[in-house]
Amino acid sequence: DQQVKQNSPSLSVQEGRISILNCDYTNSMFDYFLWYKKYPAEGPTFLISISSIKDKNEDGRFTVFLNKSAKHLSLHIVPSQPGDSAVYFCAAKGRGSNYKLTFGKGTLLTVNP
């Protein structure tokens, strides 16, 4: 069951450059998408979200883009900082439900000084 896919297990970026993390989904009933950041042995930390009625949401260095026709979303981090190094999870919630999130497998981002 891979309704949410993060096809890149890892990404390495230089400090100050842009990091682009990608996520694809297959379930057209998803209506709310979230990005979480996770350090080892800690819980997922919420970063940014987007509703399916929007195509962009921005919060400081983080921007999420949603392309509903392609069932694709991406997280842009600019400028990237070494402290951004972590695993980033894409998650999605179904329409009409306040319940389960379906997670991708995550992408390990390494930002090199």
Next chain:
Amino acid sequence: EPEVTQTPSHQVTQMGQEVILRCVPISNHLYFYWYRQILGQKVEFLVSFYNNEISEKSEIFDDQFSVERPDGSNFTLKIRSTKLEDSAMYFCASSGDPSGQETQYFGPGTRLLVL
């Protein structure tokens, strides 16, 4: 800033024993969840809880699992008879403040090891 807390941070138990994992959700949230992450795998949904009852559960959440909100602040996950494959990080989450905010906020997790 309000946060979800979980205790214990680590739990080691023998196969067949009962364990109770505890969570204190964010105080004005209405929806509560348990997720787990087996080492090297995805974060997986177990159960959601609203208005003092289970609102949704996954196929993982079988009769060995139960949840309870014993008072106004705690939310617990009980595993009646633990199996080796229950070894995982267990995360509690909460969402749904009165404004309708949908974002789920996660606790730091309990690492459960079943021997």
